[in-house]
Amino acid sequence: MSDQQTATAPRASDDRHAQPDRLDRTALAKRVAADISNGAYVNLGIGAPTLVADHLPPSSEVILHTENGMLGMDPAPAEGEVDPDLINAGKQPVTELPGAAYFHHADSFAMMRGGHLDLCILGAFQVSESGDLANWSTGAPDAIPAVGGAMDLAIGAKDVYVMTDLLTKTGESKLVASCTYPLTGVGCVTRVYTDRAVFDVVGGRFRVRELFGSTTLDELRELTGLELEMFDGA
């Protein structure tokens, strides 16, 4: 295995501030952005996934969808130019690109449910080996429940990528055999980008596509407690 790791795992960027065994948020956003195809219609979830917008290659035309009713979204305006009528799903101010379009909520979610959206990138509390996603509730009894568009996004896009740290702040793996938090969607996640590695969900197992920094497959096995193998390209 170690040969294969060496062959398939690009080492971390030369960023002096990065820890040697992982990518920082910005580097990870850059890494995700590099995998988005030219011409794709993409929804970026609230939180870390929104960083991906800043790293889309200028040579490619990617159309960003925001579920509150817009295609062709561009990053935040300068102060003084904030338009309260022009916000994204995280209720942050955005701007419009030439060729943008506005539509009402039923059309916006038809774009997901109807299979028109190519990709959505979401955050996660947990992802299971079968691609189940938990990202809307920790199930804490005193929490006020709020789901927004998470469940619609999870089952709507052709591909669902998750972008997250591999471990929680308390060191537990977010990749799990089966989710213990309430589910957002069943069998919907196709790929997971973490700070340590990229995983594909294949046939009920995670397959490691790429290792970051000095991270090894054995370390990932230890951190996740899962039977991990490298992706064999099949």
Added chain:
Amino acid sequence: MIDKTVPDVASAVAGIADGATVMVGGFGRAGQPVELIDALIDVGARELTIVSNNAGGGDVGLARLIAEGRVRKVVCSFPRQSDSWHFDTAYREARLELELVPQGNLAERIRAAGAGIGAFYSPTAVGTPLAEGREQRVIDGRTYLLEYPIHADVALISGLAADRLGNVVYRRTARNFGPIMATAARTTVVQVDEIVEVGALDPEAVVTPGIFVNRVVAVGERPWLRDSEFVGGVDLAGAPLAGAGASAGGAS
């Protein structure tokens, strides 16, 4: 002659009774019909069921309606936000009931009501806690949940401009739930910056045709526009930035 215009917001919300189901447009503050909600608070109706994406933020609009104790139930997708303290308090004190609906199902249930659809099957939320106790059906190998339409007595909506026939245009992402809510209520009330002459709206650009609208009221131009041009100078809630007061014009 058809004339759906009313002279003020009080006339626009007149007749909303205790126990009414009221759809309130908006996604966060964008498109929230704050002036109509303020008028509804003045009407005094209680025990309301509110259908809206959020449950209000800060101390204005929907948040104030909840703070005033007028709401019995909220049907929404995302009640919790950083400034939703009035909802949070009412919910924790069990002063109101929450029906949590995924955003796309909320939109489609409203659309279905307006389109005369008796029910529909949606793949959203299958296998999640929100599917518990719900009727499921497998169609072509995929599992769906049965969803019923949401009708309302009244819809309160915010648009940019309308004519006396009730044709409405919106502005940017403030459109959000307006067009579908307009179709799903027995009485649809629209506040707009400006009422224009019949014929002034490009028929190709009308988003909500007047057939769906019952009352239209002008509330003055939003502060970040002047003579229909964007001038900015406000924060996300529409409040003037410090030192930018000069650029805020004609709000009611």
